[in-house]
Amino acid sequence: xxxxxxxxxxxxxxxxxxxxxxxxxxxxxxxxxxxxxxxxxxxxxxxxxxxxxxxxxxxxxxxxxxxxxxxxxxxxxxxxxxxxxxxxxxxxxxxxxxxxxxxxxxxxxxxxxxxxxxxxxxxxxxxxxxxxxxxxxxxxxxxxxxxxxxxxxxxxxxxxxxxxxxxxxxxxxxxxxxxxxxxxxxxxxxxxxxxxxxxxxxxxxxxxxxxxxxxxxxxxxxxxxxxxxxxxxxxxxxxxxxxxxxxxxxxxxxxxxxxxxxxxxxxxxxxxxxxxxxxxxxxxxxxxxxxxxxxxxxxxxxxxxxxxxxxxxxxxxxxxxxxxxxxxxxxxxxxxxxxxxxxxxxxxxxxxxxxxxxxxxxxxxxxxxxxxxxxxxxxxxxxxxxxxxxxxxxxxxxxxxxxxxxxxxxxxxxxxxxxxxxxxxxxxxxxxxxxxxxxxxxxxxxxxxxxxxxxxxxxxxxxxxxxxxxxxxxxxxxxxxxxxxxxxxxxxxxxxxxxxxxxxxxxxxxxxxxxxxxxxxxxxxxxxxxxxxxxxxxxxxxxxxxxxxxxxxxxxxxxxxxxxxxxxxxxxxxxxxxxxxxxxxxxxxxxxxxxxxxxxxx
Amino acid sequence: xxxxxxxxxxxxxxxxxxxxxxxxxxxxxxxxxxxxxxxxxxxxxxxxxxxxxxxxxxxxxxxxxxxxxxxxxxxxxxxxxxxxxxxxxxxxxxxxxxxxxxxxxxxxxxxxxxxxxxxxxxxxxxxxxxxxxxxxxxxxxxxxxxxxxxxxxxxxxxxxxxxxxxxxxxxxxxxxxxxxxxxxxxxxxxxxxxxxxxxxxxxxxxxxxxxxxxxxxxxxxxxxxxxxxxxxxxxxxxxxxxxxxxxxxxxxxxxxxxxxxxxxxxxxxxxxxxxxxxxxxxxxxxxxxxxxxxxxxxxxxxxxxxxxxxxxxxxxxxxxxxxxxxxxxxxxxxxxxxxxxxxxxxxxxxxxxxxxxxxxxxxxxxxxxxxxxxxxxxx
Numbered sequence: 001x002x003x004x005x006x007x008x009x010x011x012x013x014x015x016x017x018x019x020x021x022x023x024x025x026x027x028x029x030x031x032x033x034x035x036x037x038x039x040x041x042x043x044x045x046x047x048x049x050x051x052x053x054x055x056x057x058x059x060x061x062x063x064x065x066x067x068x069x070x071x072x073x074x075x076x077x078x079x080x081x082x083x084x085x086x087x088x089x090x091x092x093x094x095x096x097x098x099x100x101x102x103x104x105x106x107x108x109x110x111x112x113x114x115x116x117x118x119x120x121x122x123x124x125x126x127x128x129x130x131x132x133x134x135x136x137x138x139x140x141x142x143x144x145x146x147x148x149x150x151x152x153x154x155x156x157x158x159x160x161x162x163x164x165x166x167x168x169x170x171x172x173x174x175x176x177x178x179x180x181x182x183x184x185x186x187x188x189x190x191x192x193x194x195x196x197x198x199x200x201x202x203x204x205x206x207x208x209x210x211x212x213x214x215x216x217x218x219x220x221x222x223x224x225x226x227x228x229x230x231x232x233x234x235x236x237x238x239x240x241x242x243x244x245x246x247x248x249x250x251x252x253x254x255x256x257x258x259x260x261x262x263x264x265x266x267x268x269x270x271x272x273x274x275x276x277x278x279x280x281x282x283x284x285x286x287x288x289x290x291x292x293x294x295x296x297x298x299x300x301x302x303x304x305x306x307x308x309x310x311x312x313x314x315x316x317x318x319x320x321x322x323x324x325x326x327x328x329x330x331x332x333x334x335x336x337x338x339x340x341x342x343x344x345x346x347x348x349x350x351x352x353x354x355x356x357x358x359x360x361x362x363x364x365x366x367x368x369x370x371x372x373x374x375x376x377x378x379x380x381x382x383x384x385x386x387x388x389x390x391x392x393x394x395x396x397x398x399x400x401x402x403x404x405x406x407x408x409x410x411x412x413x414x415x416x417x418x419x420x421x422x423x424x425x426x427x428x429x430x431x432x433x434x435x436x437x438x439x440x441x442x443x444x445x446x447x448x449x450x451x452x453x454x455x456x457x458x459x460x461x462x463x464x465x466x467x468x469x470x471x472x473x474x475x476x477x478x479x480x481x482x483x484x485x486x487x488x489x490x491x492x493x494x495x496x497x498x499x500x501x502x503x504x505x506x507x508x509x510x511x512x513x514x515x516x517x518x519x520x521x522x523x524x525x526x527x528x529x530x531x532x533x534x535x536x537x538x539x540x541x542x543x544x545x546x547x548x549x550x551x552x553x554x555x556x557x558x559x560x561x562x563x564x565x566x567x568x569x570x571x572x573x574x575x576x577x578x579x580x581x582x583x584x585x586x587x588x589x590x591x592x593x594x595x596x597x598x599x600x601x602x
Numbered sequence: 603x604x605x606x607x608x609x610x611x612x613x614x615x616x617x618x619x620x621x622x623x624x625x626x627x628x629x630x631x632x633x634x635x636x637x638x639x640x641x642x643x644x645x646x647x648x649x650x651x652x653x654x655x656x657x658x659x660x661x662x663x664x665x666x667x668x669x670x671x672x673x674x675x676x677x678x679x680x681x682x683x684x685x686x687x688x689x690x691x692x693x694x695x696x697x698x699x700x701x702x703x704x705x706x707x708x709x710x711x712x713x714x715x716x717x718x719x720x721x722x723x724x725x726x727x728x729x730x731x732x733x734x735x736x737x738x739x740x741x742x743x744x745x746x747x748x749x750x751x752x753x754x755x756x757x758x759x760x761x762x763x764x765x766x767x768x769x770x771x772x773x774x775x776x777x778x779x780x781x782x783x784x785x786x787x788x789x790x791x792x793x794x795x796x797x798x799x800x801x802x803x804x805x806x807x808x809x810x811x812x813x814x815x816x817x818x819x820x821x822x823x824x825x826x827x828x829x830x831x832x833x834x835x836x837x838x839x840x841x842x843x844x845x846x847x848x849x850x851x852x853x854x855x856x857x858x859x860x861x862x863x864x865x866x867x868x869x870x871x872x873x874x875x876x877x878x879x880x881x882x883x884x885x886x887x888x889x890x891x892x893x894x895x896x897x898x899x900x901x902x903x904x905x906x907x908x909x910x911x912x913x914x915x916x917x918x919x920x921x922x923x924x925x926x927x928x929x930x931x932x933x934x935x936x937x938x939x940x941x942x943x944x945x946x947x948x949x950x951x952x953x954x955x956x957x958x959x960x961x962x963x964x965x966x967x968x969x970x971x972x973x974x975x976x977x978x979x980x981x
Contacts, residue, residue: 529953529972529975551972551975552818552819552822552971552972553795553818553821553822553971553972554971554972554973554974554975555795555842555970555971555972555973555974556842556973556974557794557795557796557797557842557843558794558797558843559842559858559859559918559921560855560858561605561607561857561858561864561866561872561873561874562607562866562870562871562872563872564858564872564874564879564914564918565872565879565904567917568910568913568914568917568981571913571917571974571977571978571981572981574974574978575978575979575981578978
C-alpha cells in the first residue's frame with residue numbers, strides 16, 4: 001500500500017540507445033528542476049568519467065533527486081536513476097530497473113528502435129515498469145515521429161499515442177516529460193514498519209568514506225548509526241552517513257521505503273557492496289532477500305602485460321584501484337613465456353575490456369600489451385576432470401581432451417529487411433544456429449541466432465556494422481555451454497611458440513585462420529637484422545608459414561647541413577617505434593601483433 | 603671560422619625525383635630581387651659578426667637548385683659581396699653546384715676568376731634513357747663536354763653526383779655509368795641511392811603503384827659494385843655516399859658531419875650557429891620582403907638539448923668512415939661518449955655493427971647499409 005508521504009515520490013530511469021540522447025535529456029531535466037543552475041551546468045552532467053564523455057556511453061550509474069513543483073501545485077521528489085546503455089552491462093541495467101516504478105523510453109526520431117533499447121524495454125516490462133515513450137531529436141530534419149510511434153506500438157506493443165515529442169537539444173518537451181512522470185508513473189509502495197530491505201543498484205568507491213552503495217529502500221527504513229547486514233555475504237557494518245544526490249551530496253536523517261539515496265558504512269571494498277544484493281538491519285533482519293541477485297561473471301578474458309617489466313607492480317596497483325570501483329573486474333597474476341609477468345583479467349564484455357585498458361593507459365600512464373580476448377572454455381579431460389580454461393595456452397594437449405565446450409549466447413539482431421540475407425550469411429560463417437525471424441514492422445526484422453560467444457568477440461560486431469552499413473543493432477545474453485570441435489592454434493615466431501599468440505579455434509576454420517594470422521603478422525612485424533619465419537601450427541603440424549625478410553638496407557643516403565634536424569627527428573621517430581615493441585627472444589614484436597588475431601581479414 | 607652556404611632556388615626544369623627548394627626562373631626581375639636580398643642578408647650577418655671579429659670563412663658552397671642557371675655576372679656579384687664583407691681563409695674551399703647544359707667556357711672561367719675552386723656537376727647517369735626518365739635536361743655527351751670545359755677553365759677539383767637504384771635501372775647500366783664516370787678524370791664522386799620523396803613526380807607515381815624500382819638486393823649489389831670500381835680507381839669512400847681521391851674530400855660537407863658551425867643564406871637555408879639551428883623562410887616573396895625591410899628571414903629556430911647535440915655528433919660522425927672523434931666528443935661535452943653511451947656501444951659492438959679504435963667510434967662495413975638502425979641507438 002502506498003502511504004501518504006510516498007505519494008509525492010517518483011522513481012524512474014531512462015532507457016535509450018547510445019546516441020539517442022539520454023544524457024542530454026537528463027541534463028535538461030536537471031536544469032528545468034533547478035537541480036543545477038545554467039552556470040553550473042556542464043554538458044551531460046551525469047556522465048562523470050572523461051572516458052564516458054568521449055565515448056558517449058554511461059558506464060557508472062548514479063541517482064539524482066530532483067525537486068519538481070508540478071502543475072497540481074504539489075512538489076514532488078523525482079529520483080532519476082541512470083543506467084548504462086551497453087550490452088556488457090545488462091545485469092546492472094536490470095538492477096537499476098528494479099529500483100524504479102517507471103521508465104522513459106527515449107527513441108531517436110530519425111533512427112527508431114535499436115536492439116539494445118528493445119532488450120532493456122523488455123527488461124523494464126518484466127519489472128512491471130510504467131513506460132513513457134519519448135521521441136527525441138524531433139528537431140532533426142530527418143525526424144519521422146509517426147514511423148517511430150508505429151514501431152513502438154508494433155515492436156513493443158506499447159500505446160504510443162501518448163508519446164511525448166521532445167528535443168533534448170532545444171529543451172522542447174521537458175515540462176511535458178516531468179508532468180508525465182508525475183501523472184503516469186505510480187508512486188512507490190512498501191511498508192516503512194517492516195524490517196529493512198534495501199536494493200543495491202550501484203556502488204562506487206570514495207577515497208574517504210569507502211565503498212558507497214546506492215540504494216533503493218524497498219521496505220523499512222535506514223538511519224544513521226544503524227547496524228546493517230549484506231544478505232549475500234552476511235557481513236555487517238555500521239551506517240555512518242545517509243544521503244541523497246541533488247546532484248551534490250546532501251546528508252539526510254534517514255531513507256524510508258520508496259526512497260533512493262546512498263549510505264556510507266566504512267565499507268572497505270566494493271566487493272562488499274555487490275550490485276543486486278539486499279541490505280537489511282542486523283538486529284531485525286528480513287526473512288528473505290530481494291529477488292534477482294546474481295554475482296557478476298566475466299564473459300571475456302585477456303592477458304594484460306606491461307611492456308616495461310618494471311611496471312608490473314604499478315599495473316597491479318592500478319588494477320586494484322580500478323577494482324575498488326568495479327566489482328565485476330577480475331584479475332589474477334599470470335606468466336607468459338613471451339610476455340613475462342602480467343595478469344589474466346576477466347571482463348563483462350569487450351567494451352568493458354577496452355574501457356579498463358584505456359583507463360589503465362590513460363589514468364595510470366601504463367604501457368600495456370593486451371593479448372587477444374578469449375572466452376572461458378569448459379574442458380572435460382579423459383580422466384573425467386573438468387577444468388575451466390580462460391587462456392588458450394592452458395588448453396590441455398589433445399590426447400587428454402575428452403571434449404571441449406564453449407559458451408554460446410542467444411543473439412538478437414534488429415536489421416532493415418534489405419540486409420537480412422547478408423546478416424544470415426554472417427551468422428552462418430560465425431557458426432550460428434538460426435532460431436527465429438520476426439518482422440517487427442514492414443521493413444525491420446529481428447533475427448535470433450544461437451552463436452558461440454568466441455565468434456561474437458572475434459570481429460562480429462564490426463562485420464555486422466560494416467555489412468549492414470551501420471543499420472544493424474545487436475543484443476545477446478548467455479545461453480549455455482555446448483560441445484564444439486575446437487583446437488589450439490599456435491603461432492611460432494623464429495621457431496618458438498609465442499604463447500601469447502595462441503588461440504582456440506574451430507577445427508574447420510583452423511587452416512584458414514592460421515594462414516590469415518601469419519599473413520597479418522608478417523605485415524605487422526617490421527623487418528629486423530635477420531630473417532624471421534612465422535608459422536601457424538596445430539599440435540606438431542605446421543599449417544602455414546610466412547617470412548619476414550631481413551632488413552638489408554636502412555640508410556639515409558643524403559645528409560647535409562640543410563636536413564640535420566629533419567634527419568634527427570626521423571631517427572627519433574624510428575627509435576620511438578622500437579621502444580613500443582616487445583622483445584621476444586631476439587625478435588621485436590609490436591603491440592598490435594598481439595591483437596592481430598582479432599582483425600584478420602575475412 | 604665557419605662555413606657559408608648560399609642557396610639558389612632556380613633551375614631550368616624540376617627533375618622527377620627532386621624535392622629540393624627550386625624551380626624555373628619566372629622573371630629576370632625576380633632574380634634581381636633575389637640577388638639584392640642575398641646581398642642584404644650577407645650584410646646583416648656581416649654587421650652582426652663584425653664586433654666579435656668572427657668574419658673568416660672556412661668554406662663557401664653555392665648550392666641549389668642549379669646556381670649556374672644564373673648568368674656568370676650575377677654569380678660573380680654575390681661572390682664579390684662575400685669577398686667584400688668577409689675574410690677568406692687561405693686555402694678556402696669554394697664550391698659551386700652545376701648541371702651539364704647550364705655552363706659554357708666563359709661562365710666557368712669567370713667563376714674560377716671570382717674564386718670558385720671546386721665544381722660539382724649533377725651528372726647522375728651516363729644512360730641516355732635513364733637521364734630522360736629522370737627528367738634531366740642533359741645528355742651523356744653534354745656531361746662529358748661540361749667537365750672537359752671545367753678542366754679547360756682551370757678547375758682542378760671537380761666532383762660529380764651519380765644516382766643508382768633508379769626505376770628500371772639494371773646492374774649493367776650502372777656498371778657502364780661508373781666506368782664512364784671514371785673516364786672523366788674527376789677527383790670526387792658522390793653516389794646516392796634514389797630515395798623517392800612524397801610530392802615529387804616519382805613520389806606520385808609510386809603512390810599510384812606505377813614506379814618499378816629495383817629490388818633491394820639489386821640496389822645493394824649496385825653499391826657494392828660502386829665500392830669496388832671506385833676503390834680500384836684510387837677513390838676512397840670517406841662518407842656513406844662520398845668518394846674522393848686522397849686530399850679531395852669536400853671540406854664544406856665534412857664540416858656538417860663534424861658538427862662545425864655554418865651559416866646558410868638564401869631561400870629555405872639552414873644554419874647551425876651561435877649554438878642554435880635556424881631556418882629561413884621557404885616563401886620567396888616573404889624572403890625578399892623581409893630583407894627589403896632589413897630583417898633576417900629566419901622563421902624557425904631550434905635550441906638543441908645537450909642530449910640531442912650528442913646524438914647528432916654521433917650519427918653525423920658515424921657517417922664518416924673515420925668515425926666519431928672520441929677526444930673531440932669528450933672536449934665538446936665534458937663527458938666521454940664511451941661512458942654516456944656505454945650500453946649502446948657494447949650492444950652494437952657485440953652485434954658487429956660498430957668498433958672502437960684508439961681514437962674513434964666507427965661503423966663496421968656490415969653496418970653501412972643499415973646505418974640508420976645503428977643511429978637510432980644514439981638519438
